[in-house]
Amino acid sequence: MTYVAVSGASGTEPVGGIAGWATDLMDRLGAPGAGLAIALENLFPPLPSEVILPLAGFAAAQGRMSLVAALAWTTVGSVVGALALYGIGALIGRDRIRRLVARLPLVKLADLDRTEAWFVRHGAKAVFFGRMIPIFRSLISVPAGVERMRMTTFLVYTTLGSLLWNTAFVLAGYQLGDNWRTVEEYVGIYSKVVLVLAVLGVLAFLAVRIVRSRREPGMHRAETRDFGRDRTF
Secondary structure, eight states, X not given: OOXXXXXXTXXXXXXXXXXXXXXXXXXXXXXXXXHHHHHHHHHSTTXXXXXXXXXXXXXXXXXSSOHHHHHHHXXXXXXXXXXXXHHHHHHHHXXXXXXXHHHSTTOOHHHHHHHHHHHHHHHHHHHHHHTTXXXXXXXXXXXXXXXXXXXXXXXXXXXXXXXXXXXXXXXXXXXXGGGTHHHHHHHHHHHHHXXXXXXXXXXXXXXXXXXXXXXXXXXXXXXXXXXXXHHHO
């Protein structure tokens, strides 16, 4: 299905895909439609906020909603989506996560213990800054739920981080007008860089762990031989 985004400068411009879907929501519901789209974006990360948020700003520039309403409703949508993921993390629970990690090759419970200790110390900052990092901006709510972060802390830092992220993109769409898709191009590069760094980090971890796992049996055999020689002596 193809939707139509109305532009004061260029008449009507056909828009399809995610942009068309978000446009239809905003046309039907106004600013709450933008909030609903962002809530769903939190739950389904493949829905890109870098499309929905500038589009909400563009709609505000056209007078289809107020700028304040666009900022308020998209932030509400972000918090609602984050709360849903927090709830999923709380339902999964720490015990299930530990049982899962115990079954994974190359991953140790000690790794999870260090991660949990780090999250206890830096969880608030992780939630705040995580809301401004593609891919992780949704996922960060899950470990917060698993660790049962205090709800008030979670809400405050989620709201602040979401407000900053949303404001930047909504205002960009508002200022750029018909060129709002420029935001998507630049954020797409940012997202790819984050994804590449995350993949490289995982590959580096696995490579180090594989090397160590191969060395450990040899070290164990050498220690056994040395122990045998000591007893003979």
